[in-house]
Amino acid sequence: MPEEEKINTPTLNYHFKELTNLITNENSMSSYQNILNDFLEHWPLEKVEAISLDQYVDIQNRATFTQWVENRTIELGSISGLFGSRMFGMYKRNGSDPLDGYANDELYTWNKKYGNDRNVAFSEIKKHLIDIINCSLTGNFSKIDAIPIPDIFKWKVAYLYSNERLIPIFQREVLKEIATYYGLSVNSKTTVSAIQKVLIDNKPLDLNTHEFMVELWAKFRPQKKKPKGISTPQQDQGEKSTNDQKRSGTSSYIAKQTHNIIQNKLRNMLIAEYGESCVACEKNYVDLTLTYKDTITLYEVKSDAYAATCIRQALGQIIQYAHRLDPTKKVKLYIVGQYPLKDNEKPYLSYIQKNFKVDLNYMNIDLT
DNA sequence: CCTCTTCTGAAAGTCCGTCC
DNA sequence: GGACGGACTTTCAGAAGAGG
The missing domain is CATH 3.40.1350 (Trna Endonuclease; Chain: A, domain 1)
Known part of the structure; x- marks a missing residue:
């Protein structure tokens, strides 16, 4: 197809809308920190260590771990729609046909590399999940690169447990652009953890992780034309509207x-x-x-x-x-x-x- | 042997039909 | 109209093969 590049998917627009709402509606209960705390209270490491398949992924059940990571923390960085449910490693089919190229049983579909049996595969996935969380809790991010869970989901999980030491941007293309912007020469071997390190190293002291993510996302999110130099904090932004809420932490x-x-x-x-x-x-x-x-x-x-x-x-x-x-x-x-x-x-x-x-x-x- | 090209499978990304 | 999920398409790294 010729061209002219596809514009943002609805998902991405939605994502951005959510982010800006989050920043601007400071009176709402859903500050990003509340959402993050809520998630961590629901899914401490001990609970993940004891997780069952039903608690991990299900249909029509917002209480599952994957629902929390994908949708209930969407304001913290969206991974929705980027890789379908396959990114979870294993998902429960909703009446659909078995998926070609994957292992299927009567209920679930999963990547063949995790094993031939549903339970074997899930315990493998669970082991990886716990690895991700442990590495993230201890700041050992470079070890996460090799864990065989699809990147998108893996790094969202890692972010949630990282004590805000990762920037919640997950699309490879976007990460690549940002890293290039900061002078990292990126090729196919460049790891996500290496890119994340560059991002963290370049985070202005004045911004928290979330604020920095919003700024980066506004600048680098996929769209028709690269916005070369959107307004940066260096520029005088003129009179501030008293209705126009800008960055800020926890103030009302x-x-x-x-x-x-x-x-x-x-x-x-x-x-x-x-x-x-x-x-x-x-x-x-x-x-x-x-x-x-x-x-x-x-x-x-x-x-x-x-x-x-x-x-x-x-x-x-x-x-x-x-x-x-x-x-x-x-x-x-x-x-x-x-x-x-x-x-x-x-x-x-x-x-x-x-x-x-x-x-x-x-x-x-x-x-x- | 070495280098360059082609093939292949997995992962990533997009599109679209269905369902609510 | 939006979310979901599966089919389709693209990308890419590594393997295999061809040619010098």
Whole structure:
């Protein structure tokens, strides 16, 4: 077929929609961490060690391990539709004919290499599954490459148990592109674990695994045209919509709204005083950056109702942002909250100012 | 022997009919 | 309309074969 490349499959679009929903609807209970915790509570290693075939794969049963990995954790990285049920190693047929080239009995279909008998084959698959989990728990990812379970499923399982030390992207093509982008020369012998290592090594400190995955996926997901250089965090993204929720960890929807309102208001104030060209929004993950004469001022906005808490939350972040700035420039740091410092909070700030050699200050933006 | 080509099987990826 | 699952297609590495 000529051409013009096939666009995203519905599955992949669905995947992306889910991901962005997950990031934007922070008030929902389904933060990725909740989903991950939920999965790990349901399927600790001990339970997998005792798993039966019925608990592993079944028809019309959302409680199975494979359902959990494929569908109930879809927001953490989709493997749906990429290899059908074959990726599980063994699946239960739903009235369909035995599958050519595979071993079949009256109920199940599985890869011949696992054995001729259903039970032998399943215990083989189970052994591999436990291997994957053990390797993942201990961070021994390179050993996972050789475990004979289809890649797509294998690495999703590995991700779930990896304590977020793997990036949940599983399509070989996409992985290959990302690795190439980061300078790894990829050929058919390049292992997934090697690519994963490159991804992890390139994860910005400011992003968690999930946020980084969303960013990579937005940039590299299969589509008609390669989006050369979609917006990167280095670019000023202009005024932030207060409805447009960007990255963030665990903060609530309300908190996020407040954060954006403060950020926009401060941005407008700075532009009014210094001009638009001096003010950058979300540059290098910094909420606002003011470059004026020989001084760079970083503003980290926090939405907590107490100035001291804002300072506590922002301190680590803003110092990390500051350390990579041009050392020949003067650097000022501002932590920005909604409310002024209360008298009993002032000693906290004074203590930091006295004991750390950074030009750190606090300001508040009145929203009323 | 060595190198290049062809063959082959497994894995990966796509398409599409069925069912709900 | 979406999810599922099976048939079909493509890709790729290794084996086998052909030719020098």
